[in-house]
Amino acid sequence: MFLDRSLVLETVQAAFAQRRLLVVGDLMLDRYLWGEVTRISPEAPVPVVRLHKETENGGGSANVALNLVQLGLQTSLAGWVGQDAAGERLLGLLQQAGIDTSLIQTVANRPTISKTRIIGGHQQMLRLDLEENQPLDTAFLQQCQEQIVAHIHHPERRPQAIILSDYGKGMLQEPLCQTLIHTARQLQIPLLVDPKGMDYRKYRHATVITPNRRELMEAVAAQEQEHIPAGELNRLLRAGERLRQALQIELLAVTLSEQGIALLEQDQEPRRIPAMAREVYDVSGAGDTVISTLAASLASNLPIMDGLHLANLAAGVVVGKLGTTPITRVELLSALANEEHPAQSDKICTLESALQRVTQWRQRGEKIVFTNGCFDLLHAGHVTYLEKARQLGAHLVVGLNTDRSVRALKGPHRPIIHEADRARVLAAMAAVDLVIPFDEETPLTLICTLQPHILAKGADYQEHQVVGGSEVKSWGGSVALVPLVEGRSSTNIMAHIQRQQDDPSQQGA
Structure with a gap:
């Protein structure tokens, strides 16, 4: 504390x-060569890394x-770099970040110290040091x-x-x-x-x-x-x-x-x-x-x-x-x-915070699944659906309609459960990795910002009806229609409660 x-x-x-x-x-200078391993070299018993991108950092x-x-x-940095391309790139990187480099000396007869790491998937395969x-x-x-x-x-x-x-x-x-x-x-x-x-x-x-x-x-x-x-x-x-x-x-x-x-x-x-x-x-x-x-x-x-x-x-x-x-x-x-609220509650976040986490997962080569809904009166059908959606990838991100958004979609008497409580219950589920409340009537902004690999929706939709489906496909993703549990819905639950109130003899039925 x-x-x-x-x-x-x-x-x-x-x-x-x-x-x-x-x-x-x-x-x-830290260099990273990012790729994936799909086979072993026929020339020697070593993995072949197919290069996707290169990054550099200080x-x-x-x-x-x-x-x-x-x-x-405000930061000043003192040290030295070699009079070489690596030194120029490192100085440029530091200056672009806003660091005062006036105390950094250039040495003509030494190379800039550099470490090059080769990453296959999310595993470091090899490191090459120059010094x-x-x-x-x-x-x-x-x-x-x-x-x-x-x-x-x-x-x-x-x-x-x-x-x-x-x-x-x-x-x-x-x-x-x-x-x-x-x-x-x-x-x-x-x-x-x-x-x-x-x-x-x-x-x-x-x-x-x-x-x-x-x-x-x-x-x-x-x-x-x-x-x-x-x-x-x-x-x-x-x-x-x-x-x-x-x-x-x-x-x-x-x-x-x-x-x-x-x-x-x-x-x-x-x-x-x-x-x-x-x-x-x-x-x-x-x-x-x-x-x-x-x-x-x-x-x-x-x-x-x-x-x-x-x-x-x-x-x-x-x-x-x-x-x-x-x-x-x-x-x-x-x-x-x-x-202050570890474990479940830190899953509930803004779009900006979610983007940082999703970016980290994507850098590690992990597949991201996105779905959305109101999740008012969470029931067994919701739970089964979310568990099936989570099985499609490594992380499940849930866009949650705010109370205002639910009212716009379902009328003035909904939701039954306040958005903070709905978010908290969703976050307690092991299948859910992030919960992002959104105020719009559709989650299109969330989808386009996060760019998930898979967009999941209930099988009561057709693929062309899924909001964000064409956008996800445009960056190489896919739409998955997840089967629903028959007879499970918030509407049915509320109708049953209403019948019991109208006819006490139905209680316990």
Whole structure:
């Protein structure tokens, strides 16, 4: 639970007051080659991926910066790229997102670090890495350091928080780390570190470090020459606290995947926040999202536990996506809204929110089924119909007529059940993945926006009568007419109730 939920909500809604943040670290270009696997190569026992599309995104510290700018913060990024096409594309991507790239240097004798992932269906088949392992030139790092320190001291550019995003690629050597930490402490700016490697001494005196479980195990082993098994979490946290004290770090926030986040601090027992993800699909970039959201929270003066809780919510969103994808402010607001009513109630959403989820499902190659109706006085016929519709694909989205829309279709005495209650009952069904109330007399806007693979309707319709049928076919989808249960209808139920009221002798008939 948040200490001050209303303050957190106001902070996110206000885009963290567009605070200024600085990210320093290792930049990468993430490339994705998306396709499907239909056969094994006759040349070798390997799958053949038929390529459908290519996408690119910022990786490493670039993904941290993209998370920040998507949340609404003013973001500067320091690092380097190679003097090559990949570097140009990465710079263009960052600049298009609104990130200040004036601190990014171009290096002539090194390639831009890039990772190319080949995705077959929704499974990563292979990753190709391009990078140079030779250390960066000391004079170059000194030049970077001077420019970054000048940026921090500049009164119009001074950040409210600094992130060191270390991917172990050479940018964050100990002299640069310690200079930036010392500068931040002098100016009372919180400095957060996403660490890499086994020696954390270069991060001493930082405000917060955010290792994951494996990274903390490696750092503790290097510090104390003792291996702690992964299952002994309490022992690991005690060793982490000793490491925190030895390095004089204010806070150590350990990300623990399905076990959430643990916070270690002076004179406190470890505090825990449970994991929020309902479906973990790809953990790529989750650590970037955690440190970005936490830094934004601290820059906005939110309490550390509220910042961690918010970061945990954000991580729960991004692990449900495929590929390295930053959190957006709309997604974070949606996660906040849904947190109070998990499971069924978060299925009820606006068209905008539904589109984001449907897009994620489509990117994962999952088939989307759409149907619609009033669903007034939900009965066995409705339940059977929805279950059959769900069997046609991976996800069933239901467009629900609002009360005004029902009255326009069925007259002034309908609906019997209020739209909020009808939506809540539908959302409780395992067969239903999303419920979208709509006020129009037809769901055509919903259908054209979501572009489902299959449009389902009751078999009492003919295909040419189904609203949106021709549109669905235009993008390669299909219309499915689902058989109905004979004798089950809301009209029959209401007629039976009316007969009982008119003739008491019929009661129980």
